[in-house]
Amino acid sequence: MHNINYIRSNSIEFDNAMKLRGESKISSKIIEIDKEKRETQTILQNLLAERNKISKKIGEIKSKNLDASAEMKNVDEIKTKINTLKELEQIKDNELNSILLRLPNIPHQSVPFGKDENDNTLYKEWGSKPNFNFEPKMHYEIGENMGLINFDLASKLSGSRFVVLKNQISKLERAISNFMLDKHTEENGYAEYSLPFLVKNESLIGTGQLPKFGEDLFTAGDEHWLIPTAEVPLTNLVRNEILNVNQLPIRSTSYTPCFRSEAGAAGKDTRGMLRQHQFTKVELVSIVEPEQSDQELERMLTCAESILKDLNIHYRIMTLCSGDMGFSASKTYDIEVWLPGEGKYREISSCSNCSDFQARRMNTRYKSNDKNIFVHTLNGSGLAVGRTLIAILENYQMEDGNVKIPEVLQKYFNNKTLL
RNA sequence: GGAGAGAUGGGUGAGUGGCUUAAACCACAGGUUUGCUAAACCUGCGAAGGAAGUAAUUCCUUCCGAGGGUUCGAAUCCCUCUCUCUCCGCCA
Numbered sequence A: 001m002h003n004i005n006y007i008r009s010n011s012i013e014f015d016n017a018m019k020l021r022g023e024s025k026i027s028s029k030i031i032e033i034d035k036e037k038r039e040t041q042t043i044l045q046n047l048l049a050e051r052n053k054i055s056k057k058i059g060e061i062k063s064k065n066l067d068a069s070a071e072m073k074n075v076d077e078i079k080t081k082i083n084t085l086k087e088l089e090q091i092k093d094n095e096l097n098s099i100l101l102r103l104p105n106i107p108h109q110s111v112p113f114g115k116d117e118n119d120n121t122l123y124k125e126w127g128s129k130p131n132f133n134f135e136p137k138m139h140y141e142i143g144e145n146m147g148l149i150n151f152d153l154a155s156k157l158s159g160s161r162f163v164v165l166k167n168q169i170s171k172l173e174r175a176i177s178n179f180m181l182d183k184h185t186e187e188n189g190y191a192e193y194s195l196p197f198l199v200k201n202e203s204l205i206g207t208g209q210l211p212k213f214g215e216d217l218f219t220a221g222d223e224h225w226l227i228p229t230a231e232v233p234l235t236n237l238v239r240n241e242i243l244n245v246n247q248l249p250i251r252s253t254s255y256t257p258c259f260r261s262e263a264g265a266a267g268k269d270t271r272g273m274l275r276q277h278q279f280t281k282v283e284l285v286s287i288v289e290p291e292q293s294d295q296e297l298e299r300m301l302t303c304a305e306s307i308l309k310d311l312n313i314h315y316r317i318m319t320l321c322s323g324d325m326g327f328s329a330s331k332t333y334d335i336e337v338w339l340p341g342e343g344k345y346r347e348i349s350s351c352s353n354c355s356d357f358q359a360r361r362m363n364t365r366y367k368s369n370d371k372n373i374f375v376h377t378l379n380g381s382g383l384a385v386g387r388t389l390i391a392i393l394e395n396y397q398m399e400d401g402n403v404k405i406p407e408v409l410q411k412y413f414n415n416k417t418l419l
Numbered sequence B: 001g002g003a004g005a006g007a008u009g010g011g012u013g014a015g016u017g018g019c020u021u022a023a024a025c026c027a028c029a030g031g032u033u034u035g036c037u038a039a040a041c042c043u044g045c046g047a048a049g050g051a052a053g054u055a056a057u058u059c060c061u062u063c064c065g066a067g068g069g070u071u072c073g074a075a076u077c078c079c080u081c082u083c084u085c086u087c088c089g090c091c092a
Helices: A004-009 A009-021 A028-061 A069-100 A139-146 A151-158 A168-188 A201-206 A231-236 A290-311 A357-362 A383-397 A407-413
Strands: A120-127 A192-194 A224-226 A242-244 A248-257 A278-288 A314-319 A329-338 A344-353 A365-368 A371-374 A376-384
Touching: A004 A009, A004 A028, A009 A028, A009 A376, A028 A069, A069 A357, A120 A290, A139 A168, A139 A314, A139 A383, A168 A278, A168 A290, A168 A376, A168 A383, A168 A407, A192 A365, A201 A231, A201 A357, A231 A248, A231 A278, A231 A357, A278 A383, A290 A314, A290 A344, A290 A383, A290 A407, A314 A344, A329 A383, A344 A357, A344 A371, A344 A383, A357 A376, A376 A383
Parallel strands: A192 A248, A242 A365
Antiparallel strands: A120 A314, A248 A278, A278 A376, A314 A329, A329 A344, A344 A376, A365 A371
């Protein structure tokens, strides 16, 4: 959500920022509606003040047992006007909100301009592509050959874009999530949460999925949605709060399933478990003071990276261009992991600084020197567990079809070294 | 799922139609006093928005869980909903 005062006094900059994100010029319309709303408000408030005065007078007259019928008639006329103006104000307010709630965040000045993923720029790289003295397989070939990844069974249960994991690979998923949570809670300073996987509208409006992107989500009944990421419940923990400055920064993490209908992605990555309706993820969320959010994004990125470093898997980090960023983000880094079987880099984490965009939607502020200031929110995957599993299978595969267990995960397997 | 009781500022909590401009206490901030700490005393202290002004500031409106309604006037009365607590039932 955008600051209407900012739009009012920086309309050109605002239009330029929206243009970077593929939106059309809209500030003049916003300003016009806002002006009409405020004019309505002023008249309305004057009438309310008048009504209050007369009502008070009526009280005084009546307490003396005198006749107040003239005043009552007067107030009756004012009331009619008040009702009309109230409706008008409501209409203008709704109009304004429905526009503002659908406009994406303003890109950070360091974000490269671009249209789509081809314009993302390389930020940094770690490690190097591993060499195989055989033809490395895709993750699903490895898993299916072992009899531990099964898409047919999943489709019997639930249709396409689901997977059934078994025995050692199922256990690998569990080990990965434990490893990530242990790392983030014990070394990276995040507090662990277990959270609801069903949330209501307000939460999704808070983080920006609604009202615009409902078709990417699954619903559960009339009042709940399945979370597309733990970002939603983790960030909304502070919805409608005025925090104390000494509570900040808040760093929290949670391991949850994520549900995405991915309506727009039909036909993309249909093979394997790369793009599923349901997957698990360890999410990182930070709530910080505005001045801290730039450096907090770097910190968060480092925390996400630390997982891949410990797993010793090659990756690169891309700075997303203005046209490829998510709705709520002002700046996003994608960590892309190297998948030898596929021969491609694939997104395994996305770390975003949402500046005060979500905070305005959620109404989350902190008190500093007696002023209430909107916090900045950040979120990042730390990491997507399913895709980490894919990366391990493909990077740790052996010629005989088995897979080595990364050293840091061996303790979750009674120190075994092979799956 | 059934029956009952609740929801008031950062916290506790008073307020059952106009005397509330939401009391009081606690917490918090500033000050006074005392040799320091502590204590005592004084002062200040919710949020959102609008109007005027260069500004400090002043005036006004709204908000007592949410949304409707009654009334000249609602924290207070009525309706709907949400949540919390207690008891019962069911259940992992």
